[in-house]
Amino acid sequence: NAGVTQTPKFQVLKTGQSMTLQCAQDMNHNSMYWYRQDPGMGLRLIYYSASEGTTDKGEVPNGYNVSRLNKREFSLRLESAAPSQTSVYFCASSEGIAKNIQYFGAGTRLSVL
């Protein structure tokens, strides 16, 4: 009964390095989301995928790209990491868009030096 699984749990990057954060859900949900959470601030939506094959920008998409690989998987890529991208990243999924409960993963803690 895994729910939403994120990998890795922790990552340290140097400025300019690239990496991909992985997210998979086993609840057969249609919609998936990527958020970032900075200390003392609310979660902010980076990108979301309403259904397989579609992706849309959220509130803070600059510096990120996403891929909805299939219904289960939604990855977030940082092409050239910057210190401002140091944050905790959460993936979430829901049965449908907007009106459904979102289920969150445990988060990926990323530090960019």
Added chain:
Amino acid sequence: KNQVEQSPQSLIILEGKNCTLQCNYTVSPFSNLRWYKQDTGRGPVSLTIMTFSENTKSNGRYTATLDADTKQSSLHITASQLSDSASYICVVNWETNAGKSTFGDGTTLTVKP
């Protein structure tokens, strides 16, 4: 600009006591309002979700209220337990922006024995 403001920022109560957390929003048009609980180092977990027509919704010792006219919501916790220590986040969805939510910064609740 759509905003969600939560108060207080932090709260300390004794085990067994009740407390009420507040959420005021300016999001329009409104789709639904959710309360999440986020334990330290974990992803948020849904407590309640309310649409425009719902005034009250309970989940065990948690009771959320919604006044759509004044754009206010509250989360009441009854007979608090040590495990209630967490951040409580209010989230409001925009009806015309599927997948886009505005998150409050959260209220950090500490329950002491």
